[in-house]
Amino acid sequence: MKQDKPVSPRRQVGDHCRRWTVPREEIFNLLIQSQQHLSAKEIYATLNPANPAIGLTTVYRTLDLLDRAGLVRRIHTGDGQVRFEYKRGREADHHHHLICSGCGKILNYRDFEKEELDLVRKTEDILARKYGFLIREHNIEFLGLCPDCRPGGKKSPLR
Amino acid sequence: MKQDKPVSPRRQVGDHCRRWTVPREEIFNLLIQSQQHLSAKEIYATLNPANPAIGLTTVYRTLDLLDRAGLVRRIHTGDGQVRFEYKRGREADHHHHLICSGCGKILNYRDFEKEELDLVRKTEDILARKYGFLIREHNIEFLGLCPDCRPGGKKSPLR
DNA sequence: TATATAATGATAATGATATTCATTATCTTT
């Protein structure tokens, strides 16, 4: 029997694993569906109740697998946990992070000025030439206080 | 040897502590003098042999103090340790990081195009207006492979 | 369906950082 799905997860993981299993399927799907940045513990807490056969260890191992396969991105938010997000179609989903130092909230900032992306690319070229680095990725994050956490008290612009 | 002894450390820390102590002095000075990004363990390993009265706990506490006082910056390089660097005179020392995924080496990238700084500032404004964030800082890091770690040594073609 | 073995999960181990608490050192007041 065969199935025709868009692009099977197993296909994307490629040579990085030999067997595609239920835990891997579920963990990967959760990451794909989620709009948030999930930590191992959060993934475990989400999946385990419905499927107790998924252990925390496997969550860590699968995240590592997906990272090696280049399918997810690690994010260090400074809260002591590493978080993960699925890398969607390159350019289209490219974004930077806006992190609140107060509550840890993370926003994805996507509304780039065209010049912003151009500049990043140009900078990567300069760095490659000047320091001999082979640039593979960049992280840009802005740290500050969200509306709820900033000194002026919390505002409610809309609800 | 340095001749330059600017504002006293104690002065810089301000209200964030009540007493200025030998361990704090040494830890802060080490950070000021160092051109590298140091972890708590490294600071401990550097200072403790010469001054066994400085414990690892105090290193952590002092780093936290300096961070709260806004005198150092935390850097998450993904190697499991948080690293710290002294924030020098604002604009003058502003830099971004170039991190090698292979060996963990970190370069400070300072040679900005003028437009780069302008763009960052402009972006901060946009973010502030659009999301109500009060931006206090940004981190830009480029991840890749340094000349020693990249496949084929220093002469691989770029693409 | 049987089989080889990759992948799993429970558990223990690790490593970085935080907390506890009795002791020490700093700073202010004599």
Next chain:
DNA sequence: AAAGATAATGAATATCATTATCATTATATA
């Protein structure tokens, strides 16, 4: 300068995220 109040310290211990171990289970393929 000495005394006293108490902030800061370090050793030991705890905590929390992540890794390693290993017997067991499930997947892919014959």
